[in-house]
Amino acid sequence: MGDWVSDDYVMASYLVHQQAGDFYKKAQGIAVGLTVGSWTDLPAERQEQMKKHLGQVVSVEELGEDEAGNRKAILQIGYPVCNFTAEIPALLTTVFGKLSMDGMIKLVDLQFPESFVKQFPGPKYGIEGIRQRLGVYDRPLLMSIFKSCIGYETKTLAELFYQQAIGGVDLVKDDEIFFDDTYAPFERRIEACAKEAERAYSVTGKKVLYAANLTGPVTEIVEKAKRAVEAGASALLLNVLAYGYDVLHRLAGDPAVTVPIMAHPALSGAVYPAPQYGIRASVLLGKLMRMAGADFVLYPSAYGSVAMERTETLAIADELRMDAFALKRSFPVPSAGIHPALVPQLYEDLGNDQIVNAGGGIHGHPDGSAAGGRAFVAAIEAVLKGRTLAEAATESDELAKALQLWGGK
Amino acid sequence: MGDWVSDDYVMASYLVHQQAGDFYKKAQGIAVGLTVGSWTDLPAERQEQMKKHLGQVVSVEELGEDEAGNRKAILQIGYPVCNFTAEIPALLTTVFGKLSMDGMIKLVDLQFPESFVKQFPGPKYGIEGIRQRLGVYDRPLLMSIFKSCIGYETKTLAELFYQQAIGGVDLVKDDEIFFDDTYAPFERRIEACAKEAERAYSVTGKKVLYAANLTGPVTEIVEKAKRAVEAGASALLLNVLAYGYDVLHRLAGDPAVTVPIMAHPALSGAVYPAPQYGIRASVLLGKLMRMAGADFVLYPSAYGSVAMERTETLAIADELRMDAFALKRSFPVPSAGIHPALVPQLYEDLGNDQIVNAGGGIHGHPDGSAAGGRAFVAAIEAVLKGRTLAEAATESDELAKALQLWGGK
Ligand SMILES: [Mg+2]
Ligand SMILES: [Mg+2]
Numbered sequence: 136m137g138d139w140v141s142d143d144y145v146m147a148s149y150l151v152h153q154q155a156g157d158f159y160k161k162a163q164g165i166a167v168g169l170t171v172g173s174w175t176d177l178p179a180e181r182q183e184q185m186k187k188h189l190g191q192v193v194s195v196e197e198l199g200e201d202e203a204g205n206r207k208a209i210l211q212i213g214y215p216v217c218n219f220t221a222e223i224p225a226l227l228t229t230v231f232g233k234l235s236m237d238g239m240i241k242l243v244d245l246q247f248p249e250s251f252v253k254q255f256p257g258p259k260y261g262i263e264g265i266r267q268r269l270g271v272y273d274r275p276l277l278m279s280i281f282k283s284c285i286g287y288e289t290k291t292l293a294e295l296f297y298q299q300a301i302g303g304v305d306l307v308k309d310d311e312i313f314f315d316d317t318y319a320p321f322e323r324r325i326e327a328c329a330k331e332a333e334r335a336y337s338v339t340g341k342k343v344l345y346a347a348n349l350t351g352p353v354t355e356i357v358e359k360a361k362r363a364v365e366a367g368a369s370a371l372l373l374n375v376l377a378y379g380y381d382v383l384h385r386l387a388g389d390p391a392v393t394v395p396i397m398a399h400p401a402l403s404g405a406v407y408p409a410p411q412y413g414i415r416a417s418v419l420l421g422k423l424m425r426m427a428g429a430d431f432v433l434y435p436s437a438y439g440s441v442a443m444e445r446t447e448t449l450a451i452a453d454e455l456r457m458d459a460f461a462l463k464r465s466f467p468v469p470s471a472g473i474h475p476a477l478v479p480q481l482y483e484d485l486g487n488d489q490i491v492n493a494g495g496g497i498h499g500h501p502d503g504s505a506a507g508g509r510a511f512v513a514a515i516e517a518v519l520k521g522r523t524l525a526e527a528a529t530e531s532d533e534l535a536k537a538l539q540l541w542g543g544k
Numbered sequence: 545m546g547d548w549v550s551d552d553y554v555m556a557s558y559l560v561h562q563q564a565g566d567f568y569k570k571a572q573g574i575a576v577g578l579t580v581g582s583w584t585d586l587p588a589e590r591q592e593q594m595k596k597h598l599g600q601v602v603s604v605e606e607l608g609e610d611e612a613g614n615r616k617a618i619l620q621i622g623y624p625v626c627n628f629t630a631e632i633p634a635l636l637t638t639v640f641g642k643l644s645m646d647g648m649i650k651l652v653d654l655q656f657p658e659s660f661v662k663q664f665p666g667p668k669y670g671i672e673g674i675r676q677r678l679g680v681y682d683r684p685l686l687m688s689i690f691k692s693c694i695g696y697e698t699k700t701l702a703e704l705f706y707q708q709a710i711g712g713v714d715l716v717k718d719d720e721i722f723f724d725d726t727y728a729p730f731e732r733r734i735e736a737c738a739k740e741a742e743r744a745y746s747v748t749g750k751k752v753l754y755a756a757n758l759t760g761p762v763t764e765i766v767e768k769a770k771r772a773v774e775a776g777a778s779a780l781l782l783n784v785l786a787y788g789y790d791v792l793h794r795l796a797g798d799p800a801v802t803v804p805i806m807a808h809p810a811l812s813g814a815v816y817p818a819p820q821y822g823i824r825a826s827v828l829l830g831k832l833m834r835m836a837g838a839d840f841v842l843y844p845s846a847y848g849s850v851a852m853e854r855t856e857t858l859a860i861a862d863e864l865r866m867d868a869f870a871l872k873r874s875f876p877v878p879s880a881g882i883h884p885a886l887v888p889q890l891y892e893d894l895g896n897d898q899i900v901n902a903g904g905g906i907h908g909h910p911d912g913s914a915a916g917g918r919a920f921v922a923a924i925e926a927v928l929k930g931r932t933l934a935e936a937a938t939e940s941d942e943l944a945k946a947l948q949l950w951g952g953k
Contacts, residue, residue: 229721
């Protein structure tokens with residue numbers, strides 16, 4: 136999480152576009168307006184008392200003009216940590232609450248002192264803890280997404296789980312849009328999938344985690360997570376932007392929630408893509424997700440159907456895995472449109488500590504989901520051995536068929 | 545909330561910009577991909593079972609090109625209500641979760657069947673209930689914002705509350721960035737301000753509500769709200785985007801939280817302003833806030849320092865006040881940079897059922913906060929009587945000074 140400026144301030148960086156006006160004055164207005172409200176009006180004695188609550192302009196860097204003739208600048212503002220509490224809603228309201236509505240402004244970075252970060256749970260297991268649970272240390276993990284969940288009964292989902300598990304995947308996740316589980320109630324399907332995981336283990340010798348979609352009223356969601364654990368859950372999926380970062384924080388911070396938590400990026404596209412507004416993806420899906428406690432974070436890969444700039448995907452992964460005081464590291468999960476032919480590129484980008492995650496790239500395999508999983512397993516093995524996929528395909532019929540369908544290198 | 549298409553579907557409208565590609569095909573991909581996942585692959589028997597879960601393309605309307613040569617269209621998709629649960633996180637994840645990341649797409653409208661809306665609390669008091677509490681039926685309400693809260697002790701805040709109350713305002717609200725309340729603990733300052741409200745009442749004969757900023761872990765926030773009620777709270781302020789719509793839903797849905805809830809728009813500017821991305825303000829701050837239970841909704845006025853297009857501010861107010869099945873109506877609170885000279889324009893826009901809300905426009909009055917309140921009271925009275933502010937200023941020294949400072953019409 137970069138350079139830490141001061142023990143007493145959270146530093147926020149903003150990209151500002153504006154037609155006219157002095158950037159330094161704007162920065163001053165932010166530093167004062169979003170902390171003590173006004174400064175020059177205050178009597179000298181009061182100023183002394185309020186000094187520690189006053190925001191600071193750290194830097195103003197002009198960046199020239201955009202195509203529309205707007206001037207651009209990066210403003211860095213320090214917010215006294217003592218002004219707010221160590222919760223993402225308090226942090227975001229302070230640094231980008233009212234400010235988000237104030238013209239063309241985008242929050243592009245946050246830097247925190249150790250004392251602040253310490254108050255967040257971070258991932259409970261992190262990359263190392265999850266590897267221990269799976270007994271897999273030396274390769275990227277492989278995850279499969281249920282093709283669809285809505286409308287299926289527990290029995291069918293359990294069968295579909297088994298088909299994915301015997302293909303050799305390490306994790307299976309629910310569809311993030313799985314809310315109405317009338318046919319496959321949450322705890323019932325957790326029990327059923329846990330059984331199928333054991334059944335697959337007896338065949339493959341490989342453990343498989345099941346990330347069940349955690350939903351429901353925020354007032355009950357932590358208790359529901361605990362019931363999931365009692366039912367044999369091995370992981371939980373959460374739509375963090377929809378439910379709020381603080382729900383993730385409370386799940387990660389609760390010692391009774393003894394399973395890793397997978398953060399889905401649903402809704403984040405309403406916030407990160409605009410160049411002049413919103414919050415940068417590496418903050419939203421990287422830094423904040425990790426602090427709040429995501430063990431895994433899904434985000435759009437640069438290669439699939441839902442594209443994000445490659446530099447931005449790498450920035451997210453950086454935030455999830457870099458040294459950041461005592462925080463455990465989170466697994467990056469580049470997602471959407473991933474098929475076996477992309478494995479070499481994914482590996483080149485992120486190496487071992489990532490999750491190769493596929494839905495259509497597994498279920499769309501001509502020989503079904505289990506074969507789809509095996510094609511990925513073969514692709515990952517090949518890359519680890521420094522072989523080309525084409526070479527590996529001579530020994531794996533599943534990989535050969537996958538490459539034929541999705542186009543190898 | 546407009547035209548309702550069907551009892552069984554939530555209808556979402558999207559503004560899509562794209563370089564190339566068939567809009568109808570895109571719409572089809574959304575309708576299928578975000579509901580049952582795939583359709584043509586399913587066996588006929590399965591299709592029969594899944595039919596009720598399948599999304600529907602309602603309409604595709606091409607809108608020509610934007611300046612950058614992108615083609616534009618409005619896509620309307622119907623999502624089966626039975627696919628999700630009646631909670632804002634489930635709704636938003638379904639209609640704009642993954643989709644938000646899929647190119648240049650903005651969620652611009654949502655329409656709901658009555659059966660769905662019925663499952664949401666809506667405002668517990670609404671415009672009528674709040675008017676009853678205050679005993680004020682025939683004019684816009686007036687609200688004052690604490691100039692600053694951070695770093696002040698309970699005693700000082702209580703005094704500042706009194707100064708605002710005797711100016712004749714109907715409500716006083718905390719600063720939304722008031723999180724660290726070491727010097728003025730939440731319940732203590734609620735008690736203190738309740739006392740000051742009584743003291744002011746004995747002078748003015750007018751009731752005053754105090755909207756205290758409700759913060760803290762989402763797992764404890766409803767209990768904290770109940771403690772606030774026991775301490776004598778008369779209203780609560782919530783940063784809804786930061787804490788999550790479901791927190792608002794649970795507060796409004798809890799019969800023990802017997803005070804109106806004021807929704808602050810903090811962070812919403814990260815979502816609504818970009819033309820090609822995000823969620824339209826009238827959905828975010830209008831429709832969803834009301835369904836989830838906001839009695840009051842703050843949003844940027846078209847006239848102040850933090851500007852929003854006038855048509856969009858009117859669209860928000862429409863959503864908050866239009867007939868929408870059994871939902872009570874929410875008070876629109878156009879905010880930021882409001883001063884007495886703007887009252888005629890605000891009244892022309894929204895009439896009686898609004899809250900005139902000012903911070904600097906009250907505290908910046910040359911004779912202080914109480915005089916600032918009285919200037920607004922005089923301005924509102926003038927407008928109701930069909931008088932110009934200049935006329936009214938001849939009888940109100942406070943208004944005269946306010947107009948001199950901020951420029952009347
Ligand atoms: Mg999905
Ligand atoms: Mg404020």
